[in-house]
């Protein structure tokens with residue numbers, strides 16, 4: 001099947017790089033559960049985007065790595081928290097594409113998922129550079145020796161650049177095709193977690209372009225500001241959307257008189273990035289009863305918001321599930337923790 005975005009806009013195929021890597025389309029399913037509005041609940045299974053390691057990053061990387069390879073790059077340099085899912089997905093697909101991968105890492109509360117992801121990045125051959133704080137990580141991402149090397153592709157945390165955002169514009173067209181095929185009714189609302197923003201940015205643009213009357217709400221799970229600098233605000237999401245819209249318009253998409261603005265909800269963030277909330281923990285338990293695994297940093301907080309939305313919605317609502325569900329035990333077993341940077345070993349040891 002041709003890419004849904006290119007099917008709608010054939011001109012894009014000649015100017016936007018894309019390399020199939022994901023298992024698409026991901027299923028849409030009724031979610032189930034007990035409570036007000038649950039008969040309206042649907043889930044988009046982006047946990048199944050890849051047969052080894054799924055989640056929302058794979059969609060972005062189809063466009064990002066195709067762009068990097070097209071530009072002759074030999075290394076992807078990125079950053080994220082020590083438990084970054086983006087780091088795992090990027091190092092896995094880089095390894096598959098024969099590209100090196102470097103990840104600058106900052107602290108977050110340690111959990112089983114966090115430790116596992118650190119091991120997985122090692123398993124996939126990433127160079128891990130531990131920086132401690134988020135600020136120091138960002139600083140070292142912008143100021144390091146790789147900046148002098150033209151063969152390095154610099155990828156913002158979470159895969160949130162224009163190419164990654166286009167992955168989620170395409171995702172909205174994929175959903176539109178599933179609605180047209182009768183796989184689910186048109187949702188009045190989509191809820192997704194927001195970290196680095198391209199999932200929300202791409203879905204907001206994509207739903208509008210695909211002609212869906214669906215509101216997209218992003219649940220902020222990352223700090224809004226980094227010191228004085230905005231990091232995850234409607235302004236930063238809007239800026240990413242604008243750059244993406246400009247690239248799409250330059251490639252042949254008709255300009256919209258009024259592009260939709262992003263909707264970013266901050267009420268579920270709690271005490272910090274990666275810090276569990278009570279509502280998130282309850283959502284996690286409830287999702288487990290439906291056979292869906294969510295984690296505390298992103299998806300538990302988004303599901304907590306989704307449940308509250310269901311209670312007041314009048315039509316179908318779609319939770320966009322972004323967290324990998326493949327079992328990674330085998331890959332984790334093959335990793336020797338001793339090879340981890342010593343600072344990280346010390347951090348994990350407490």
Ligand SMILES: Cc1ncc(COP(=O)(O)O)c(C=O)c1O
Nearest residue numbers: 085158195196197198199298322
């Ligand atoms: C499981 C999961 N869900 C959601 C997100 C947030 O997506 P985005 O970075 O596009 O805002 C991330 C980002 O790392 C993630 O790992």
